[in-house]
Amino acid sequence: MTTSATNNSPQGGPPRPEEPEEDVSGSNTAFPAGTPNSTDSLEPQTKVCPKCSVQSLTVGGYCPSCGTPYVARRRFANVNKRLVAIAAAVLIIAVAGIAISLNIQHANQVNAEKAAAASAAEAENKRQAEATRASQAAAAAKQAADATKRAQRKLIVTSLEDSILKDAESRVAKGVLEGPITRASCTPLGGGSSDDLTAITGTFQCIAVNKTEADGSSSGYRFSATVNWNDASYSWHLGS
Structure with a gap:
């Protein structure tokens, strides 16, 4: 509310300058620039x-x-922008952390799978090596056993030849055969051999030699023999 100024000049004189209006509110508060x-x-x-x-x-x-x-909208907008920027930074950091964690987990998983594969391969190689050694040991043992069996069969044939030699000499002493008997030898019949370990028995044609020619050939009395390899027994008789 303002008051009107009155003309206080003398009558007929020039009017006095009008004085400025007075603020009757009693408030002289000034607002800073930029405030509402x-x-x-x-x-x-x-x-x-x-x-x-x-x-x-x-x-x-x-x-x-x-x-x-x-001005509230601008202030709030600035605040919202800052909050969005902070939230975006936090989200980026969180995503980066998750990515790093996933990469670490993936690397650990890959390393674990590689270690497991290497361990399995090593175990398989060890198993195969042990199986190879066992197979080689079994083969060596079988070869040794077969060699022993063949040696035993040769001894049986030698014993058979000795028995036929003694029998022929006994027959010479009795006047049945003519001597002297120098040796006896036996040969497998039918392509058989004492080395064939699958055969249970073997048949032999033997000769008690009483004459040797100058060319190295010999002649004598024929005997036939049968050998049982399982029990190391044999039998023979004079003639084919």
């Missing part, structure tokens, strides 16, 4: 209230309809 009540710009501007959306032509910093400050 700042009067930096005295030109009215069209402003839209961020709360009630009322459009006003005003120089004030507050909506004349609801009193909401016009």
Whole structure:
């Protein structure tokens, strides 16, 4: 509220200058620049209230309809931008941490799988090596056993030849055969051999030699013999 100035000049004289109006509100408060009540710009501007959306032509910093400050939107927008930036940074850090963790887990899994594969391969190689050694040992043992059996069969044939030699000499002493008998030898019949370990028995044609020619050939009396390899027994008789 302002008061009107009165003309205090003398009658007929020039009027006295009008004195400035006095602010009767008693308030001389000044608002800093940039605040809602700042009067930096005295030109009215069209402003839209961020709360009630009322459009006003005003120089004030507050909506004349609801009193909401016009600068709140900018402040809140700046705050929201900062919050979004912080949230984005936190999200990036979290994603990076998860990616690093997944990479570490994947690397650990790959290393574990490689170690397991290497261990399995080593175990398989060891098993195969042991199986090879066992097979070689079994083969060597079988060869040794077969060699022993063949040696035993040769001894049986030698014993058979000795028995036929003694029998022929006994027959010479009795006058049945003519001597002297120098040796006896036996040969497998039918392509058989004392080396064939699958055969249980063997048949032999033997000769008690009583004559040797100059060319190295010999003649004598024929005997036939049968050998049982399992029990190391044999039998023979004179003639084919």
